[in-house]
Amino acid sequence: MKGVIYTETVVHSAPEAFVADAPYQLVIVTLEDGHRVTGRILGERVQVDDAVSLKDERNGVPYFSKQ
Numbered sequence: 021m022k023g024v025i026y027t028e029t030v031v032h033s034a035p036e037a038f039v040a041d042a043p044y045q046l047v048i049v050t051l052e053d054g055h056r057v058t059g060r061i062l063g064e065r066v067q068v069d070d071a072v073s074l075k076d077e078r079n080g081v082p083y084f085s086k087q
Contacts, residue, residue, distance in 0.1 A: 021051060021052075021073065021074035021082075022051070022052055022071065022072070022073045022074070022087070023049040023050050023051040023052060023057075023071075023072055023073075023084070024049065024050050024069055024070065024071055024072070025047055025048075025049060025050075025066050025067065025068050025069060025070045025072060026047075026048040026049060026050045026056060026068070027047070027048045027068060028045055028046065028047045028048075028061075028066060028067065028068065029045070029046050029047075030043050030044070030045050030046075030065075031043060031044050031045075031046050044060055044061075045060065045061040045065055045066065046058065046059075046060055046061075047059055047060070047061055047066065047072075047084065049072060049082075049084055057082060059074075059081060059082035059083060059084050060081060060082075060083050060084070061083070061084055061085065061086075062075055062076065062083045062084070062085045063085045063086065064085070064086050066084075066086050070086055070087075071086070071087040072084040072085060072086055072087060073085065073087050
């Protein structure tokens with residue numbers, strides 16, 4: 021699954037379940053079919069309009085990385 025970053029933010033003050041992961045980048049990705057999905061970024065930080073691809077899914081959360 022591939023897409024383009026629609027918007028992004030870095031979470032510094034995470035909910036209790038994700039405190040150990042903070043800081044982490046949260047994104048909304050516009051997929052090739054036009055749908056949008058919320059996910060997280062693995063590796064290098066991304067910016068709006070960067071191309072990304074799905075790398076993993078953990079507990080129903082998609083993880084993307086820069087192409």
